[in-house]
Amino acid sequence: MLQDFRVEVRQWLDANCPVSMRTPIVEEEEVWGGSQEKFKNPDSKIWLERMSAKGWTAPEWPKAYGGGGLKPQEVLILKEEMAKLGCRPPLLSFGIWMLGPVLLQYGTEEQKKAYLPKITRGEVRWCQGYSEPAAGSDLASLQTRAELVGDQFVINGSKVWTSYADSSDWIFCLVRTDPSAGKQQGISFMLIDMHQPGVKAEPIRLISGASPFCEVFFSDAKTSQDNLIGPLNGGWQIAKALLTHERQAISEINKKASELPLEIVAKQKMPSLNGRLADEHFRQRLAAWHMDNTAFEWTLERELSLQKAGHSPGAASSMFKLYGTELNKRKYELMMEAAGFQSLVWEGTGDEKDRQATRDWLRSKGNSIEGGTSEIQLNVIAKRVLGLP
Numbered sequence: 001m002l003q004d005f006r007v008e009v010r011q012w013l014d015a016n017c018p019v020s021m022r023t024p025i026v027e028e029e030e031v032w033g034g035s036q037e038k039f040k041n042p043d044s045k046i047w048l049e050r051m052s053a054k055g056w057t058a059p060e061w062p063k064a065y066g067g068g069g070l071k072p073q074e075v076l077i078l079k080e081e082m083a084k085l086g087c088r089p090p091l092l093s094f095g096i097w098m099l100g101p102v103l104l105q106y107g108t109e110e111q112k113k114a115y116l117p118k119i120t121r122g123e124v125r126w127c128q129g130y131s132e133p134a135a136g137s138d139l140a141s142l143q144t145r146a147e148l149v150g151d152q153f154v155i156n157g158s159k160v161w162t163s164y165a166d167s168s169d170w171i172f173c174l175v176r177t178d179p180s181a182g183k184q185q186g187i188s189f190m191l192i193d194m195h196q197p198g199v200k201a202e203p204i205r206l207i208s209g210a211s212p213f214c215e216v217f218f219s220d221a222k223t224s225q226d227n228l229i230g231p232l233n234g235g236w237q238i239a240k241a242l243l244t245h246e247r248q249a250i251s252e253i254n255k256k257a258s259e260l261p262l263e264i265v266a267k268q269k270m271p272s273l274n275g276r277l278a279d280e281h282f283r284q285r286l287a288a289w290h291m292d293n294t295a296f297e298w299t300l301e302r303e304l305s306l307q308k309a310g311h312s313p314g315a316a317s318s319m320f321k322l323y324g325t326e327l328n329k330r331k332y333e334l335m336m337e338a339a340g341f342q343s344l345v346w347e348g349t350g351d352e353k354d355r356q357a358t359r360d361w362l363r364s365k366g367n368s369i370e371g372g373t374s375e376i377q378l379n380v381i382a383k384r385v386l387g388l389p
Contacts, residue, residue, distance in 0.1 A: 002073055002074070002077065005074055005077060006077050006081065009077060009078055009081045010081050010084075010085075012054075013081055013082060013085050013087060014085065016047075016050045017047060017050075017085060017087050018043035018046055018047055019043075020041060020043045021043050021044070021047045021087060021088045021090075022085055022086040022087060022088075023086065023088070024086075024088075025088045025089070027356075028040055029041045029044055030092055031044045031045075031048055031089075031090065031091055031092065031122065032091070032092050032093065032122075032125055032164065032167065033048075033091055033093060033095075033121075033122025033123065033124070033125050034122070034123070034124055034125025034167065034168060034169050035124075035125070035169050035195075036125070036167050036169075037122065037125070044088075044090075047088070047090045048090045048091055048121075048122050050090075051090040051091070052066070052090070052091070052120050052121045052122065054068060055067045055068030055069065055120065056068050056078060056090075057090055057091045057093075057096065057120045057121075057122070058096050058100060058116075058119070058120045059074070059075050059078055060072070060075050061100065061104065061116065061120065062104075064113075065104070065112050065113065065116035065117055065120070066116055066117035066118075066119070066120035066121065067116075067120060076301065091120075091122045093119060093122065093125070093126070094125075094126045094127060094128060094163070094164075095115075095119035095124065095125070095126040096119060096120070098126075098128060098172070098242050099115075099119070099126050099172045099242070100116060100119055101241075101242075102172075102189075102229065102238055102241055102242045103115060103116060103229065104116070105241065106189075106229055106230045106238050106241075107229055110226070111226075111227075111229065115191070124169045124170055125164070125167060125168045125169050125170075126168060126169070126170050126171065126172060127162050127163060127164055127165045127168035127170075127171045127172075127194075127214075127216075128162065128163065128171070128172055128173075128242075129144075129159040129162055129165075129171045129172065129173030129174065129192070129216060130142075130159070130173075130174055130239070131159060131160050131161045131162075132144060132157070132158060132159055132160060133158065133160050133215075139174070139239070140183040140184050140187070140236065141183055142157075142174055142175075142176060142187065143157055143176060144156070144157025144158065144159065144173070144174075144175050144176060144218060145157055145175060145176050145177070145179065146175035146176070146177050146188065146190065146223075147177075148177070148225065151224065151225045152222045152223065152224055152225060153175075153177075153190060153222065153223050153224075153225065153227075153228070154220055154221070154222055155173075155175060155192060155198075155218040155220075155221045155222070155223065156218055156219060156220060156221075157175070157218050158215060158216060158217045158218065159171075159173070159215070159216040159218075160204075160213075160215045160216075161204070161213045161215075161370065162201070162213065162214045162215070162216045163212050163213055163214075163370075164212055164214070165194070165201035165214035165216045166201040166202075166203055166214050168194050168201075169193070169194055169195060170191055170192065170193055170194055171191070171192050171194055171216065172189070172190075172191055172229075172242075173189070173190055173191070173192050174187055174188070174189060174235055174239055175187070175188055175190060175235075176188075177232055177233055177235075178233050181233060184236040185233060185236070186233055187233065187235040187236050187239065188228060188230075188232055188233055188234070188235040189228070189229045189230055189234075189235035189238040189239060189242075190223055190227050190228045190229060190235075191223065191227040191229065192218075192221060192223045192227070193223065196221060196222065197221075198218060198219045198220045198221035198222070199216065199217070199218060199219075199221045200216070200217045200219075201214045201215070201216050201217075202214055202215050202216075202217070206362075206363070206366070207362050207365075243317070243371070243372065262286065262289065262290075262331055262334055262335060262338075263286060263290070265335055265338050265339065265357075266282070266286060266334070266338040269338045269339045269340065270282065270338050270340075282334075282337065282338070285334060286334060289327070289330055289331060289334060292327060293327060293331075296323060296324065296327060299320075300320065303316060303320070315380055315381060315384035315385045316385075318372070318376075318377040318380040318381050318384075318385075319377070319381055319385070321371060321372065321377055322374055322377040322378065322381070325367035325368045325374065326368065326374070328364055328367050329364050329365065329367060329368065331364075332357075332360060332361040332364040333361070335357055335360075335361065336357070336358075336361050339357060344358070
């Protein structure tokens with residue numbers, strides 16, 4: 001039965017995936033969806049439309065909400081066949097990785113029908129409003145407030161390190177709805193339209209020269225009471241659930257790299273001897289990285305199967321996030337070593353790929369900060385996995 005499904009998937013992908021969508025993805029052709037999506041490669045739009053029509057942008061979600069309704073083994077087969085053909089992901093989406101699973105678990109039927117199909121079709125782009133200037137690692141101390149006035153919440157405050165806020169249509173946000181309650185008890189989870197008076201997103205320039213992060217300011221912004229997810233003042237439980245999905249998504253960052261594979265870069269840049277890299281110490285570290293990366297990918301696949309069977313990732317997401325981000329940083333350190341002095345190129349001269357690699361290396365340093373610092377993950381692992389005092 002599964003073999004029949006594999007054949008069907010392979011044939012459909014071969015017939016429907018445009019040729020240009022079978023090449024390594026480049027950053028300028030990534031598709032995040034939303035009202036500002038430009039589709040610099042027209043085939044990207046075709047690929048998204050075909051995959052979303054099948055429900056395969058979120059293959060494990062129920063068909064009623066725009067998903068594919070696939071079983072865990074079928075989802076794995078789809079991923080395997082896409083990888084064999086070299087298919088690009090049709091849609092990159094915080095809505096799929098983070099908000100969607102939360103809505104499926106905590107949202108009302110009306111909320112699921114209103115938001116999930118638009119997420120799978122890439123019609124709405126979402127960002128995450130968690131951290132604040134004075135509430136990063138200690139997220140529960142957040143101060144952005146939402147006051148219920150009639151049937152609407154009025155929001156005031158700010159968020160920081162909000163990825164792609166300047167390109168997003170909506171934000172899923174943690175706000176304080178009961179200032180008199182304990183830190184965790186007075187927080188709610190709600191959805192806010194970014195295209196309204198009273199919402200402003202300002203990019204934050206990073207050391208890499210790019211600016212995926214923003215600070216978001218709310219000044220009497222409004223959202224309907226219908227956009228409250230879960231109970232009033234019950235947002236902390238939802239926040240923790242979403243963090244497990246976010247950390248797992250970040251942990252898989254190695255799989256989303258758009259550059260050439262590490263071993264190809266090494267072969268292009270480094271001296272060779274009898275068909276092998278001449279530097280045996282580098283070869284050993286390269287082999288060790290590949291072994292660790294392969295073992296990590298298998299572990300993630302095993303955990304995904306457990307989750308599809310109803311097992312909650314819990315603290316395991318902290319282990320995956322910690323290991324995955326450190327693994328990604330190791331990869332870029334090896335890339336810089338392989339490129340040698342060419343890795344020092346910044347602008348003006350040299351190959352554009354070298355310049356991008358340098359920026360990617362600098363950007364990777366933030367992996368151990370975003371989504372909860374490595375120190376926070378170690379604390380979670382120590383407390384919830386190892387049971388240490």
